[in-house]
Amino acid sequence: MSTHEKFMDEALKEAHKALAKDEVPIGAVVVCDGKIIARAHNLTETLNDPTAHAEMQAITVATNTFGGKYLNNCTLYVTLEPCPMCAAALNWAQLKALVYGASDPKRGYTLFEPTLLHPKCEVIKGINADKCGEIVSGFFKRKR
Amino acid sequence: MSTHEKFMDEALKEAHKALAKDEVPIGAVVVCDGKIIARAHNLTETLNDPTAHAEMQAITVATNTFGGKYLNNCTLYVTLEPCPMCAAALNWAQLKALVYGASDPKRGYTLFEPTLLHPKCEVIKGINADKCGEIVSGFFKRKR
Numbered sequence: 687m688s689t690h691e692k693f694m695d696e697a698l699k700e701a702h703k704a705l706a707k708d709e710v711p712i713g714a715v716v717v718c719d720g721k722i723i724a725r726a727h728n729l730t731e732t733l734n735d736p737t738a739h740a741e742m743q744a745i746t747v748a749t750n751t752f753g754g755k756y757l758n759n760c761t762l763y764v765t766l767e768p769c770p771m772c773a774a775a776l777n778w779a780q781l782k783a784l785v786y787g788a789s790d791p792k793r794g795y796t797l798f799e800p801t802l803l804h805p806k807c808e809v810i811k812g813i814n815a816d817k818c819g820e821i822v823s824g825f826f827k828r829k830r
Numbered sequence: 831m832s833t834h835e836k837f838m839d840e841a842l843k844e845a846h847k848a849l850a851k852d853e854v855p856i857g858a859v860v861v862c863d864g865k866i867i868a869r870a871h872n873l874t875e876t877l878n879d880p881t882a883h884a885e886m887q888a889i890t891v892a893t894n895t896f897g898g899k900y901l902n903n904c905t906l907y908v909t910l911e912p913c914p915m916c917a918a919a920l921n922w923a924q925l926k927a928l929v930y931g932a933s934d935p936k937r938g939y940t941l942f943e944p945t946l947l948h949p950k951c952e953v954i955k956g957i958n959a960d961k962c963g964e965i966v967s968g969f970f971k972r973k974r
Contacts, residue, residue, distance in 0.1 A: 771918035
């Protein structure tokens with residue numbers, strides 16, 4: 687298992703925590719110097735807050751950990767392609783690298799131009815994409 | 831003074847609170863049925879959190895007040911044109927109407943297409959634009 691797959695599995699564990707709360711199952715971890723410094727999952731229903739996406743909370747936890755506003759030495763792993771809000775937030779945080787699992791062709795940030803991410807942010811996609819996508823599609827199938 | 835100007839003045843009061851904390855001076859209020867239900871100002875430095883924009887906090891406070899995720903009966907007044915993160919957050923919140931003061935030609939959400947706001951969100955701009963813009967430009971001039 688590659689390092690990216692290992693950390694994406696940790697993000698998936700967070701997605702499963704969201705699922706257990708009947709939240710849209712999306713999870714994220716922030717990695718700095720090979721260590722996880724923040725874990726988070728979607729909590730929009732629990733908190734009644736449409737901004738409480740996994741990535742937003744991961745940013746808040748990670749920046750709190752550092753005591754600084756920037757994540758320019760960090761990689762964020764998230765199970766689903768970030769939405770525009772989260773991509774723009776990762777831009778403000780000057781995130782070094784973004785790794786995501788499944789793409790989101792309906793709500794993903796890549797629908798928007800010019801890019802919402804910081805131009806220096808490295809992007810890797812498709813890590814554990816099947817598992818990351820199936821947990822979300824299964825959730826919505828059961829809701830129908 | 832029009833209703834829009836009156837509420838924008840309240841958002842400006844929030845911007846002045848940010849200024850007093852040496853934050854980029856941006857303020858916001860959320861109005862529902864003619865009443866202010868949330869007030870917030872930029873706190874990115876104070877909280878060491880790049881997501882702590884006035885609008886994001888206003889959304890969180892307002893949705894907490896309602897105990898629901900949506901602001902589809904609310905108007906947000908903010909002194910500066912929202913950034914992409916905040917516009918996309920207002921989209922998730924299904925905000926009814928956005929009123930902003932000064933435009934932000936460098937970081938404003940209107941640089942992005944397709945629109946980041948919810949298509950049904952009414953937008954009014956330029957309310958008290960001079961005062962709203964001057965507080966920000968004055969802040970950055972003093973920082974140089």
